Amino acid sequence: MLNLSYRTQRMVLIWAFLFIPITLLLLFSYYPTFDLFRLSFMEWDGLSSREWAGLDNYKRLMSDKETFQVLTHNLAYLLGGILQNIAALFFAILLNGSLKGRNIFRVLLFLPFIMNSVATAYMFDFMYDYKNGSINLFLDAVGLDFLVSRWLGDENLVNFSLAFIGMWKFMGMNMIIYLGALQSVPSDIYEAAKIDGANSFQSFRYITMPSIRKVIELNLFLTMVGALEAFEYPFILTKGGPGGASETFVTKTVNTAFNFNNYGLAASMSVVLLLIVLLVMYSQSKVLNRGQD
Amino acid sequence: MGNMKKISIRFIQYACLLFASFIVLFPPYIMVINAFKGNEEYAKTSVFDWPQNFLNFENFRVVFEVGGLGRAFGNTAILIVVSVALNVLLGTMIAYVLGRFEFRLKKGILGAYVLAKMIPLITVQVATFGLIKSLGLFNTFYAPILLYVGADVMQIYLYLQFIRNVPYELDESAMIEGATLLQIYRKIIFPLLAPATATLVILKTASIYNDMYTPFLYMPSQHLGTVSTSLMRFVGENSAQWNVLCAAILIILIPTIVLYLFLQRYIFSGITSGAVK
Secondary structure (H helix, E strand, O other): OOOOOHHHHHHHHHHHHHHHHHHHHHHHHHHHHHHHHHHOOEEOOOOOOOEEOOOHHHHHHHHOHHHHHOHHHHHHHHHHHHHHHHHHHHHHHHHHOOOOOHHHHHHHHHHHHHOOHHHHHHHHHHHHOOOOOHHHHHHHHOOOHHHOOOOOOOOOOHHHHHHHHHHHHHHHHHHHHHHHHHHOOOHHHHHHHHHOOOOHHHHHHHHHHHHHHHHHHHHHHHHHHHHHOOOHHHHHHHOOOOOOOOOOHHHHHHHHHHOOOOHHHHHHHHHHHHHHHHHHHHHHHHHHOOOOO | OHHHHHHHHHHHHHHHHHHHHHHHHHHHHHHHHHHOOOHHHHHHOOOOOOOOOOOOOHHHHHHHHHHOHHHHHHHHHHHHHHHHHHHHHHHHHHHHHHHHOOOOOHHHHHHHHHHHHHOOHHHHHHHHHHHHHHOOOOOOOHHHHHHHHHOOOHHHHHHHHHHOOOOHHHHHHHHHOOOOHHHHHHHHHHHHOHHHHHHHHHHHHHHHHHOOHHHHHHOOOHHHOOHHHHHHHHHHHOOOOHHHHHHHHHHHHHHHHHHHHHHHHHHHHHHHOOOOO
């Protein structure tokens, strides 16, 4: 290569290496976000030209109670996410001990996370089937036939059934994160506590919990964001049914845009969701960094 | 007494783990035992019965022929190979520049990546869709590839974290021997980032393989179907025949399971170092 000085090389390399990635970042991350805000003040059907609409979309959104009632469906996913975190922490603590075969259990419990989500969704569609589904047939066989239900067809159950698929799929991933946090707690602290006469509950309460508090909080915030963005399973399995009972905020946004071609209104819904998510993230950074200033 | 207590605690621990394993394995187990049943056999037997013949691959043949899964695997492979290669290349380049040099805009660029990670992709789709259409990329492989490469910034974090552990003395001694910076990137940095690259390749491959929404939205043509979208189409057309659907589901599930069982070490290290958020 040319004998350029390191100063010149550095300049050339920095801009040559950053040019493409930064262009992609601006084009596919920042521009759409900016355009989303702009679109939320316009009327657009996806084909003809966009027309300025001022605050119309937001006014329509605020006057439509149904849109925000849908957020109560997202609560099922929040509950599922919290239970998932509790289970994940529980199993992480078990597997952090000196149990025989713990590696096999770790590999097994993480398995659902790497499974294709469409295939997973249909797998549960089969499990939940009213007539041929294993769950109802199993309940029937063990004499619990009063529990037999239309898991995806009952308005009061459908969101919990869908949220359970997410729990099933993501528990192991949370567990691995907790396990990583637990393993970073130095073991001599536990030994010192033991010598001082601490029992296992005390060492959990006063050593484990404070050391992994941040990871727990982080996971809970991610769970909140995940619940707000819940979308995939109702989109694939129920299309929001029965009678809109399993719509989530995102399935509703997606329908408004891509089925009803009302991109302006959908953009205003996306903006509202984006702002809620950013608010959650902001409070997360406040909570996580408290007492550090 | 103390010993009894210890043994019973162990017993409860194993009971919990076995119960969780049962919950995890039960749905795939039901898929496996029903995928090998013929239509008549499926109608006559219970879903909990084993098939008469575990070598009855008829359903799998139907899935490949009718569902066009061969092409779906090919399309998915194209998306994975191109996107992952670009991710590795661009990711290591950014990590080299941001990890090794000080310059004026560095803080701003790092901040831009942190902020980009916070933007939830799903909420921005409404606008991204308009962009892809106006660029003329709708219904082409370029749309998902550009989105996988440009809008997902996971690789930057992984590499930046890793490059800190590559000693700077290596760069310095290469400079003393007169190597150019490009050579240092190619011959020192890139090879030494290999463990991070392994993690990235596996996690990205799994996430693209498992993604449904990007191809669903941006490449809806039947001949551009990926494994996820082709499975959706196949289920839509054959919704009643569960034994055949079990075979379809299994075919889609198996590749990532195999990948995982062989390479779990890299996946776990990637997740604990914060690559998946």
